[in-house]
Amino acid sequence: xxxxxNKIAEDLAQALRAIESASDLDGxxxxxxxxxxxxxxxxxxxxxxxxxxxxxxxxxxxxVGAARAEVNQAFEQRxxxxxxxxxxxxxxxxxxxxxxxxxxxxxxxxxxxxxxxxEINDLFIGLGYKVxxxxxxxxxxxxxxxLNIPADHPARTMQDTFFVEPLESKLVLRTHTSPVQxxxxxxxKPPIYVxxxxxxxxxDELDATHTPVFHQVEGLVVDENITMGDLKGTLDFxxxxxxGDQVKTRLRPSFFPFTEPSAEVDVFFNGRWIEWGGCGMVxxxxxxxxxxxxxxxxxxxxxxxxxxxxxxxxxxxxMHDIVEGDVRFSQSFGVGKK
Ligand code: PHE
Numbered sequence: 001x002x003x004x005x006n007k008i009a010e011d012l013a014q015a016l017r018a019i020e021s022a023s024d025l026d027g028x029x030x031x032x033x034x035x036x037x038x039x040x041x042x043x044x045x046x047x048x049x050x051x052x053x054x055x056x057x058x059x060x061x062x063x064v065g066a067a068r069a070e071v072n073q074a075f076e077q078r079x080x081x082x083x084x085x086x087x088x089x090x091x092x093x094x095x096x097x098x099x100x101x102x103x104x105x106x107x108x109x110x111x112x113x114x115x116x117x118x119e120i121n122d123l124f125i126g127l128g129y130k131v132x133x134x135x136x137x138x139x140x141x142x143x144x145x146x147l148n149i150p151a152d153h154p155a156r157t158m159q160d161t162f163f164v165e166p167l168e169s170k171l172v173l174r175t176h177t178s179p180v181q182x183x184x185x186x187x188x189k190p191p192i193y194v195x196x197x198x199x200x201x202x203x204d205e206l207d208a209t210h211t212p213v214f215h216q217v218e219g220l221v222v223d224e225n226i227t228m229g230d231l232k233g234t235l236d237f238x239x240x241x242x243x244g245d246q247v248k249t250r251l252r253p254s255f256f257p258f259t260e261p262s263a264e265v266d267v268f269f270n271g272r273w274i275e276w277g278g279c280g281m282v283x284x285x286x287x288x289x290x291x292x293x294x295x296x297x298x299x300x301x302x303x304x305x306x307x308x309x310x311x312x313x314x315x316x317x318x319m320h321d322i323v324e325g326d327v328r329f330s331q332s333f334g335v336g337k338k
Pocket of ligand 1: 175176177178218256259277278279280301302303304
């Protein structure tokens with residue numbers, strides 16, 4: 001390859017034009033490959049110096065060296081300019097308004113019903129009780145018969161109970177947590193101290209005070225010398241723990257097939273008596289059906305609705321708020337706030 005002064009001047013001019021016309025750093029990268037790097041015309045001219053006649057080598061060497069130096073300098077200047085341009089654009093497009101309020105990340109939280117359930121479990125665990133659970137799809141026999149609820153009892157009619165097809169399966173959605181009493185007594189020997197929270201079902205329309213799916217908590221004690229005084233003392237402790245020390249309880253005579261005697265338990269809260277749940281001494285017929293020695297043991301049981309407990313405690317007037325799952329409801333209990 002021979003060298004030519006005009007060609008070198010032309011290569012130089014072309015490289016300078018290309019550098020000048022690169023409008024951003026990406027474009028400049030390609031210009032570097034084409035006009036500055038090892039494969040560029042001027043780099044090739046430099047390599048060709050070796051083949052130039054000895055007498056002309058110094059002259060061409062100077063020429064090519066000066067051209068390459070000029071290209072390098074132009075490249076560095078352009079590169080610095082385009083970097084500065086990119087930085088100032090970035091400052092504009094990525095600017096941060098430090099006066100804007102921060103974005104909140106809400107933490108997940110437990111539903112107030114779950115919080116209440118945990119609270120009740122803890123309370124009774126502290127008294128030496130165990131937490132017992134049973135299935136929501138329950139044998140009709142355990143939900144009714146074993147609890148001394150005869151076949152013609154109104155609680156069994158279609159209006160109250162969700163029967164499960166096929167009807168011969170003899171399964172129902174449990175209407176209360178009391179079948180867990182039976183399951184516990186069939187499986188364990190006294191002394192028995194259990195608390196059973198869980199979902200229960202009744203064929204009610206959802207309105208301000210009813211919901212077809214609700215929660216109860218059941219308590220069962222079977223031991224020697226258990227009296228109604230023990231029941232009253234336990235309910236007092238329970239009520240005070242939930243509603244506060246100033247709360248009073250009273251028992252009103254009532255009827256449940258599985259307890260005898262039976263009572264409604266009321267709490268005096270916020271200046272009035274409010275019905276809270278049912279209770280009584282476990283009926284001998286029920287103890288017998290579960291093989292408990294009634295000469296040695298007696299027991300008490302109680303059951304209350306958790307939605308109702310929550311409504312009374314917090315003055316909630318509409319059941320929809322509890323069941324609809326609007327987080328603003330839970331947040332008013334301090335749930336899920338940062
Ligand atoms: N199971 C009863 C109900 O659902 C409540 C209850 C439980 C009553 C235990 C007495 C003893 O209404």
